[in-house]
Amino acid sequence: MKSLFDKWKTRIPKYSEVHKDLFNSLSQKFGAEGEKKINLGKHFSTNYELYTYAFFLGIYNNELAPIPDGEKKIDFSHHIQHWGSKTTISTRKDFTNLQENMFIALLAKTQVDLIALEKGELSEDEAVKMLIKTMESYTNGGLILIKEKMEENSNYFLQPTSFLDMILEVKKENKYN
Amino acid sequence: MIIRKIQIENYLCYYDTNTFELSNGLNIILGENGEGKTKFYEAIDWLFNGENRELDMLVSAKKLNEAEIGESFRVRVSMTVDQDGKKSIITKSFLAMKEKANHCYTSSFMIEGIEENKIGERIQVDGKTLLDNIFPFQIRKYSMFKGEAELNIFESESALTDLINLFSDAKHYHKYSEKGAFLREKAEKAVEESSKLDKKNDSLYKRLEGEIFQLERDKDSYKVHLNATEEEILKIEGYLQEAERHVSNADALEIINNRIKGIEEKISFATGRIDENYTTSLFDDNWILVNFEAFQREYADKVSAHSKKRRELQSEYDKQKGIREGEKKAKAELLNNSVPLPIGVPSKSHMEEMLNDEICKVCNREAKKGSEAYDYMMKRLITYLQSQSVKESEPENDNPLFKFDYTNRLESLSYSHEDNLKNLRLIRTRITDLFEFNDKRKREIEEQNEKLENEKSEREKILGKSSIGAEKLSDVLKNYNVWQKEIKNKNQDQNDYNSKLKNIEYDLKTKKEEKDNIDKNSASSFLIKTRNILRDIETIFIDTKENKFDEFIEKLQTKSNNFFKRINIDSFTGTIVFTRRNKVNRTIVEVELQEDGRKFYKPNQSLETSMHISILFAISELAFESKNQNFPMIFDAPTSSFGENKTAQFLNLIFETENQKILLIKDFLYTDRMTKILSIKKEFENVKRDKAFWVKLERPFDPNNLKTINSQVIAL
Secondary structure, eight states: OOOHHHHHTTOOOOEEGGGHHHHHHHBOTTOOOHHHHHHTTOSBSSHHHHHHHHHHHHHHTTOOOOOOTTSOEEOOSOOGGGSSTTOSOTTSOOOHHHHHHHHHHHHHHSOOOHHHHHHTSSOHHHHHHHHHHHHHHHHHHHHHHHHHHHHHOTTGGGSTTHHHHHHHHHHHHHHHO | OEEEEEEEEEETTEEEEEEEEOOSSEEEEEOOTTSSHHHHHHHHHHHHHOOSSOGGGGBOHHHHHHSOTTOEEEEEEEEEEEETTEEEEEEEEEEEEEEETTEEEEOOOEEEEEEEOTTOOEEEEEHHHHHHHHSOHHHHHTTEEETTGGGOGGGSTTHHHHHHHHHOTHHHHHHHHHHHHHHHHHHHHHHHHHHHTOGGGHHHHHHHHHHHHHHHHHHHHHHHHHHHHHHHHHHHHHHHHHHHHTBSOHHHHHHHHHHHHHHHHHHHHHHHHOOOOHHHHHHHTOGGGGGOHHHHHHHHHHHHHHHHHHHHHHHHHHHHHHHHHHHHHHHTOOGGGOOOOOTTOSOHHHHHHHHHHTEETTTTEEOOTTSHHHHHHHHHHHHHHHHHSOOOOOOOOOSOSOSOOOHHHHHHHHHHHHHTHHHHHHHHHHHHHHHHHHHHHHHHHHHHHHHHHHHHHHHHHHHHSBSSOHHHHHHHHHHHHHHHHHHHHHHHHHHHHHHHHHHHHHHHHHHHHHHHHHHHHHSOHHHHHHHHHHHHHHHHHHHHHHHHHHHHHHHHHHHHHHHHHHHTTTSOOOEEEEEEEEOSSOEEEEEEEEETTEEOOOOOHHHHHHHHHHHHHHHHHHHHHHHSSOOOEEEESTTTTTOHHHHHHHHHHHHTSSSOEEEEEOTTEEEOTTTOOEEEOGGGGGSOOSEEEEEEEOSSOOTTOGGGOOEEEEEO
């Protein structure tokens, strides 16, 4: 029995260099918690938290925005399987459930020909590549949304509820669409 | 020891020779302001401590005026004391010679001592030595007090050390504890050296040493911080107290301050309970999955559709495969399904011959054209001929339709998340719940903040009714609020430092144990035993010293409170509390008045005075216990804040105490408005005393002309 999930989580997804500033300003690279996080003016403890957030924001808003060919893709050298888990910060919980849900969303939203995969006509690598591309596209969409929000009102993210609100607002909007 | 007689000659307002024949017990010297009380006190102080300069300032102006130019006279203060039945006279004097009007030349002073034995023989001795023998310097220090301000002896940092040296056993242990530390350090060093010989633990040992060194340094530096913070807290408390002194309604202020403190605690508690880490909850509590159900559904549908399709394909494939296999089977149809002979047996030519002859020459039977037997033979020949033709054999598909099975894991992920659906649906409720909880706390905080504002403005109203001018008041108010804030911060710092110190102590203990374990394995057991003994000895010395110290403080406290209760009989007193505080290099004692274990911040002057006098009497009692004799106590105007009634009560009380007391007070005097005649009030008759004097300027005098000033001593 093969597992696409197990393969997928060994990968490192990328993001467009144009969002580098967003990562610098919103998240703390080496992990910070509690007061330190707030003192640094960071909302996210780690880069992958922001990445995960942007991904979910992207899929909830159906913002599939593939990274344009002209933009340089960069990553933060952290395999998906290590996201959230085994951090030095003991107060935080592990991300296994979130990883699984990300995978679930990706498989739902990616046109992977599973029949061909199982027949061996489509390579596993190819399938995983498709999933990662979907992941990067939704995340890129999410990051664009955050950026727009920031440009709209630079003080928006000073509210402790701002990021939660963006996630909660999605559904209402979708209802009317 | 008792002072029998004080003689003052040509000293300031005391013109000619003035004698005070004193009694054991309570001696009261009455006098109006500026009529000679304080000069009496100063004369004794000069006798005890006076320096050899500006002596011409001490000469009686009246005497100098009367003297002829070139004439000389003596300025003298002398004291006759009784000690163990022996009389001693100590005289301090100098010569003054009039050079011209208002000017005189003075000699250096000399101190003469005369000892008189029981049969009346007099021996000349060194005056200074005699004085120190009969009335030791340190005891004198706690025997003479001028005014209320000087009563607080603990203002001086050395006071405690002096007292300990005078009266407590703790002083004996000081040198031992130093010695103990020295020996213990030597032993530690020896064990260390011995452990270091064991190369195996070298690096670990060095690391531990380094860590311990660092921790000790951290500990010291936190201690310094803590001390500084504690000092600042005391300082700010002092400022606040000083500011509150101007306030007329001090009790109300204290109540409000307590209420403010309570409200601030409630606010900080509620603030602590608010969990505003919403962004973190997105991850840790999976809140980010709040809208995820649709995606999970889509996934589940997709996976199950795929699974179904996969099975259909497999079944179709299997069916197809079954048909092909059926064909194959048919090819080799033999009776009873028996295994056919190899193809090509019999040979092609034999087969053709048999078909030509219409006879099966293997079984010797007729095989007419169109019969079953003929057809079978023909089929076999064809099969053979086909097998010989060079054509691609039909692909034998033995490979399965699906090489890999991904479906199984995809489905199990689907099932496990299906079970989790309930949790996904609960997220929204959880978020709402937390928001409601936080909102409630916020409302609580708002309410408390409102209360806080009210209390603060109430406090400002109280502070407003103060005894200082309006322009100064705004300053005080501003500072008052700043101080209140600062003291809150400092208390926080103090807590932080204390908990950090606790952590460091804990780490230090662990590291030291770790190091001791290496010692145990590496150093010689003799050295370790020696070191452990020396460690214990040092601990014993330190503990004993501290115990002795505490014992002394305890004793002083008990005695002080006994006097205190007696002086303030029938009125509020509170308790005098001595607190030992260890600073980095020294130990100090703080004295404060407490009420039910709470510091009583604003004792009025009379309460404070009676507290200090109580402590002095306690010290005097300790002096009696340790030297087995009483020493006189001389107070100049100690009770100016008491009022006459309380002074009378106070005098009656201290009348009961053992030692000799000389009190200079301005109470019980009365000036008739009409005649301007000064007299002693009737009330003084009710004051218990052993002896009383009245010092009074000789009338008439010109207040602007010193030459007319002469204090008379009237024994009452």
